[in-house]
Amino acid sequence: MLDNIFGVVLIPEIFLAILSFVCLIFGLYLKKNAFRQTSNFAVLILLITLLLVYLDFESDFANYQNLFSNSSFIDFFKILVLMGSVASILISKEYFLSMKLKNFEIPILLLFSTLGMMLMVSANNLMSMYLAIELQSLALYVVAAIKRDSLSSAESGVKYFILGALSSGILLYGMSLVYGFTGSMNFNSINIIISNYNNLNLGLIFGLVFVLVGLAFKVSAVPFHMWTPDVYEGAPNSITAFFAIVPKIAAVALIYRFCLIPFEHFYSEWAQIITFLSIASMFLGGIAAIAQSNIKRLLAYSSIGHVGYILIALVAANNDGIKAASIYMFSYMIMNVAIFAIILSIKIKNEYLVEINDLKGLSRSNPIVSISIAIIMLSMAGIPPFIGFFGKFYVFIAAIKQELYVLSVLGVIASVISAFYYLKIIKVMFFDENIEDRKINFKISLQSKLFLAICLFLIICFIFYPSILINISATLEL
Amino acid sequence: MINWPLLSVIIFLPLIGGIIILFIKEDDLTSNNIKWSALLTSIGTFILSLTLWFQFDYSNPTYQFEEKFRWFDDFNFHYNIGVDGVSLFMILLSTFLTPICILASWSNVKKRIKEYMLAFLFLETVMIGMFASIDILLFYIFFEAVLIPMYLIIGIWGGKRRIYASFKFFLYTLLGSVLMLIAIIVMYRNTESMSIEALQGNFFLFDTQVFLWLAFFASFAVKIPMWPFHTWLPDAHVEAPTAGSVILAGVLLKMGGYGFIRFSVGMLPEATNFFIPLIMILSIIAIIYTSLIALAQTDIKKLIAYSSVAHMGIVTIGIFLVNQQGLEGAMLQMISHGIVSAALFLCVGVIYDRMHTREISFYGGLVKRMPLYATVFMIFMLGSVGLPGTSGFVGEFLVIIGAFKISSYIVIGAAFGIILSAVYMLYLYKRIIFGEITNVKLSEILDINTREKLILIPLAISVIIMGIFPNVFLDPMRLSLELIITNYELANAR
Numbered sequence: 001m002l003d004n005i006f007g008v009v010l011i012p013e014i015f016l017a018i019l020s021f022v023c024l025i026f027g028l029y030l031k032k033n034a035f036r037q038t039s040n041f042a043v044l045i046l047l048i049t050l051l052l053v054y055l056d057f058e059s060d061f062a063n064y065q066n067l068f069s070n071s072s073f074i075d076f077f078k079i080l081v082l083m084g085s086v087a088s089i090l091i092s093k094e095y096f097l098s099m100k101l102k103n104f105e106i107p108i109l110l111l112f113s114t115l116g117m118m119l120m121v122s123a124n125n126l127m128s129m130y131l132a133i134e135l136q137s138l139a140l141y142v143v144a145a146i147k148r149d150s151l152s153s154a155e156s157g158v159k160y161f162i163l164g165a166l167s168s169g170i171l172l173y174g175m176s177l178v179y180g181f182t183g184s185m186n187f188n189s190i191n192i193i194i195s196n197y198n199n200l201n202l203g204l205i206f207g208l209v210f211v212l213v214g215l216a217f218k219v220s221a222v223p224f225h226m227w228t229p230d231v232y233e234g235a236p237n238s239i240t241a242f243f244a245i246v247p248k249i250a251a252v253a254l255i256y257r258f259c260l261i262p263f264e265h266f267y268s269e270w271a272q273i274i275t276f277l278s279i280a281s282m283f284l285g286g287i288a289a290i291a292q293s294n295i296k297r298l299l300a301y302s303s304i305g306h307v308g309y310i311l312i313a314l315v316a317a318n319n320d321g322i323k324a325a326s327i328y329m330f331s332y333m334i335m336n337v338a339i340f341a342i343i344l345s346i347k348i349k350n351e352y353l354v355e356i357n358d359l360k361g362l363s364r365s366n367p368i369v370s371i372s373i374a375i376i377m378l379s380m381a382g383i384p385p386f387i388g389f390f391g392k393f394y395v396f397i398a399a400i401k402q403e404l405y406v407l408s409v410l411g412v413i414a415s416v417i418s419a420f421y422y423l424k425i426i427k428v429m430f431f432d433e434n435i436e437d438r439k440i441n442f443k444i445s446l447q448s449k450l451f452l453a454i455c456l457f458l459i460i461c462f463i464f465y466p467s468i469l470i471n472i473s474a475t476l477e478l
Numbered sequence: 479m480i481n482w483p484l485l486s487v488i489i490f491l492p493l494i495g496g497i498i499i500l501f502i503k504e505d506d507l508t509s510n511n512i513k514w515s516a517l518l519t520s521i522g523t524f525i526l527s528l529t530l531w532f533q534f535d536y537s538n539p540t541y542q543f544e545e546k547f548r549w550f551d552d553f554n555f556h557y558n559i560g561v562d563g564v565s566l567f568m569i570l571l572s573t574f575l576t577p578i579c580i581l582a583s584w585s586n587v588k589k590r591i592k593e594y595m596l597a598f599l600f601l602e603t604v605m606i607g608m609f610a611s612i613d614i615l616l617f618y619i620f621f622e623a624v625l626i627p628m629y630l631i632i633g634i635w636g637g638k639r640r641i642y643a644s645f646k647f648f649l650y651t652l653l654g655s656v657l658m659l660i661a662i663i664v665m666y667r668n669t670e671s672m673s674i675e676a677l678q679g680n681f682f683l684f685d686t687q688v689f690l691w692l693a694f695f696a697s698f699a700v701k702i703p704m705w706p707f708h709t710w711l712p713d714a715h716v717e718a719p720t721a722g723s724v725i726l727a728g729v730l731l732k733m734g735g736y737g738f739i740r741f742s743v744g745m746l747p748e749a750t751n752f753f754i755p756l757i758m759i760l761s762i763i764a765i766i767y768t769s770l771i772a773l774a775q776t777d778i779k780k781l782i783a784y785s786s787v788a789h790m791g792i793v794t795i796g797i798f799l800v801n802q803q804g805l806e807g808a809m810l811q812m813i814s815h816g817i818v819s820a821a822l823f824l825c826v827g828v829i830y831d832r833m834h835t836r837e838i839s840f841y842g843g844l845v846k847r848m849p850l851y852a853t854v855f856m857i858f859m860l861g862s863v864g865l866p867g868t869s870g871f872v873g874e875f876l877v878i879i880g881a882f883k884i885s886s887y888i889v890i891g892a893a894f895g896i897i898l899s900a901v902y903m904l905y906l907y908k909r910i911i912f913g914e915i916t917n918v919k920l921s922e923i924l925d926i927n928t929r930e931k932l933i934l935i936p937l938a939i940s941v942i943i944m945g946i947f948p949n950v951f952l953d954p955m956r957l958s959l960e961l962i963i964t965n966y967e968l969a970n971a972r
Contacts, residue, residue, distance in 0.1 A: 323552075367593075378626060383622055383623070383625065383626060383652075384618070384619040384622050384623055385619050385623055389619070389622075393615075393659070393663075396659065396660060396663050397553075397663050397666075397667075400660065400663045400664055400667055401667055405660075405664075408660050408663075409657070409660060412656035412657060412659060412660060413653070413656070415656060416649060416652050416653045416656055419648070419649060419652055420645070420649060423629070423645060423648060423649075426629075426630075426633075427633060427641055427644075427645070430630065430633060430634050431633045431634060431640065431641050431644070463619070466549070466550055467549075467550065467551040467552075470550060470551060470552050471551050471552070474551075474552050
């Protein structure tokens with residue numbers, strides 16, 4: 001038993017959990033600079049956890065009562081989650097400090113949320129999946145509302161909580177149906193039990209649909225996306241950065257594992273649902289973003305659109321799909337880290353950037369920053385030679401190998417629509433004249449600069465040596 | 479023959495020049511340094527690309543100067559470049575026009591010179607790379623990357639409605655090219671190959687070919703552009719700065735024609751055969767319709783833009799005749815149009831720089847004040863009309879000869895277009911150059927200066943050389959085109 005609890009699989013998670021509590025106590029006793037110290041400590045913890053996950057990269061040990069599983073796919077996504085958390089904590093530190101959001105609980109809550117996400121990625125049982133989702137969500141509900149004196153932050157927290165609780169309820173109900181009709185909670189056993197069914201059980205389909213609704217809420221796929229723009233807009237910028245970068249990675253990994261392991265033999269059933277979610281997300285993400293003037297809302301819709309593409313690869317349901325998803329998520333993560341590193345550093349008239357039009361004339365005062373934003377935007381739009389193009393390219397390869405022609409064509413058409421709003425940002429920066437002489441202050445901290453430089457390097461130079469990432473992603477197995 | 483990667487050097491030299499420019503600090507004193515480094519880089523590229531021509535082996539129909547190394551580990555995608563008879567002159571056209579563009583914007587681009595030069599040098603790299611690619615994905619990457627600098631050139635340095643024009647340009651062409659991406663992936667799925675060279679032939683079932691052909695058509699028909707997909711072109715041309723129009727008309731439109739030859743005719747011969755009537759009808763409509771529209775224009779640039787669509791109609795007719803005369807004529811017409819329309823836009827730029835208007839009614843009687851300008855303008859105008867002895871004639875003539883072999887209705891359509899082109903170009907020339915100077919503002923206008931001479935005279939010379947010695951240009955491409963025609967005939971003989 002002891003051997004199992006401290007089995008290799010969970011060592012990183014256990015380490016993270018214990019150290020998070022240590023960090024909490026550590027924060028309580030700190031009088032001065034509590035926020036700064038705890039966030040440094042949190043980053044250190046995350047980095048060590050990252051190392052632990054990495055060292056365990058290719059092993060396949062016995063797991064704890066089959067609640068969690070271990071595979072290269074899981075490890076890859078865990079590493080992405082950890083890298084995303086480290087990056088988002090570091091790039092947002094200055095923002096927290098200057099907004100006087102110095103609660104030392106923030107980094108600790110983010111640590112717990114990260115822990116939840118790591119468990120989410122590796123969950124191999126309906127129950128552990130649910131608990132992991134709740135762990136990460138509860139921490140996120142609190143951080144969304146962390147700016148207590150701000151109405152919009154509180155609103156976003158409450159909105160997120162109510163909708164999140166609703167979706168958890170639906171998820172739980174779906175899980176109970178799945179359990180009721182299969183008699184098992186374990187992903188692998190469900191797979192085996194279902195493979196014996198010739199035709200489909202109505203109750204099981206209901207269960208599947210309910211669980212997928214709950215998961216679609218977590219990845220914010222249309223039509224369960226309503227919370228995303230509001231929460232992104234209302235939460236403090238740095239929390240939005242975390243929202244945009246990290247939870248999505250974990251949720252995507254989970255929806256992949258959920259569809260491809262227990263319901264492997266129900267392909268035609270869930271593929272219909274996912275196809276619909278995918279098309280709706282791509283188009284709504286593209287069309288709704290056009291009308292946005294708030295940059296955070298725009299990025300929210302953009303992330304909805306990206307989810308649509310990842311779901312195409314899920315419908316493809318082959319090894320290329322898994323490969324495409326991991327490449328796409330990697331590119332999604334670094335593009336978002338880069339754009340948020342910039343957004344969190346731009347101040348206009350001593351206010352942080354909110355409106356897209358505030359970027360007017362940026363190319364005059366800060367040419368390098370505006371070129372960086374332009375590159376990130378083109379990359380998000382999927383224009384070669386940037387990394388975003390390769391993400392989309394692999395998604396379409398996976399789809400076409402599975403002969404999903406209609407879905408691919410709809411996907412590329414949606415990508416043209418979404419190119420419009422990415423170009424709009426470039427237009428505001430480069431084409432519009434800055435009529436009033438506003439002061440645009442770009443003060444970037446050292447660590448943000450470092451992350452920005454690394455991410456831009458990866459975005460631009462991925463094309464020169466793509467094989468590292470591609471070889472890793474080609475070997476991933478669920 | 480040579481053991482250093484000549485072609486890669488040609489492709490990436492402009493980019494390296496651009497990166498060097500990036501590090502020059504921009505202020506009033508150094509702006510000339512920026513211009514000079516850009517100019518020298520592009521001239522160096524042009525000279526290097528000339529060596530490509532001199533070392534070109536005329537008796538070899540396949541790719542030369544080939545470079546190849548594996549790029550992506552997981553599928554059959556290589557960094558694979560080379561030059562054959564079809565792409566040789568496209569590359570030369572790009573390297574020839576870029577220094578001219580830089581020279582043309584020497585004094586009339588006043589803001590953000592650094593970014594401007596950077597955009598042009600990046601554009602040059604991308605254009606050459608696209609024409610030199612043997613790998614389809616590499617081709618696609620360059621093909622789409624063209625949009626980035628062109629979008630910025632129109633959007634930043636363009637005219638009043640530049641934002642509308644730049645968005646229309648970008649989204650219109652993007653929509654076409656993403657469909658091509660799907661087609662490329664389908665091709666890869668069916669053949670496990672991404673080499674343009676290996677895929678020349680007939681490798682796909684007829685039904686697949688039809689869909690692939692339509693996807694490629696969406697991309698190239700927008701790019702070339704064919705009626706009814708041409709509406710982005712007049713807007714883009716009118717709003718782009720002079721040099722932007724030059725590159726747009728001179729090289730970017732040729733990407734469509736090049737793609738038709740390589741992909742539609744070369745790889746999908748059966749579908750091409752199936753779609754020939756469609757292309758012919760669209761081309762003839764394009765020639766007549768846009769010529770009539772050109773006749774009604776009041777803006778000089780718009781007139782030339784519409785005339786481009788008409789000329790490209792002749793190119794598409796030539797390509798889809800798929801016989802010796804037709805393809806050679808289409809190629810020559812593309813090269814000729816690349817030079818002539820570029821020169822015409824430069825001529826418009828000359829008077830626009832002086833008077834800041836492109837209204838035809840504003841001008842009149844320029845011959846009195848600008849005799850030299852009137853002369854070079856006349857050469858280009860006649861080249862555009864297709865007068866014997868100029869470059870335009872040879873291409874149109876060959877296309878018409880080729881068309882006689884297929885159907886005389888096509889000939890009637892094409893010839894009607896050529897007559898109309900004479901009508902609108904001569905009418906334009908009459909209104910601008912001849913007559914009395916009625917506008918007081920024109921009484922002080924100056925003739926072309928040394929810089930403008932340096933730009934326009936080489937172009938005028940090449941128009942005449944192409945008209946008198948077309949074989950200089952036809953010989954290198956003949957065997958490569960024959961290969962394509964043989965493939966096509968083999969595929970359709972079955």
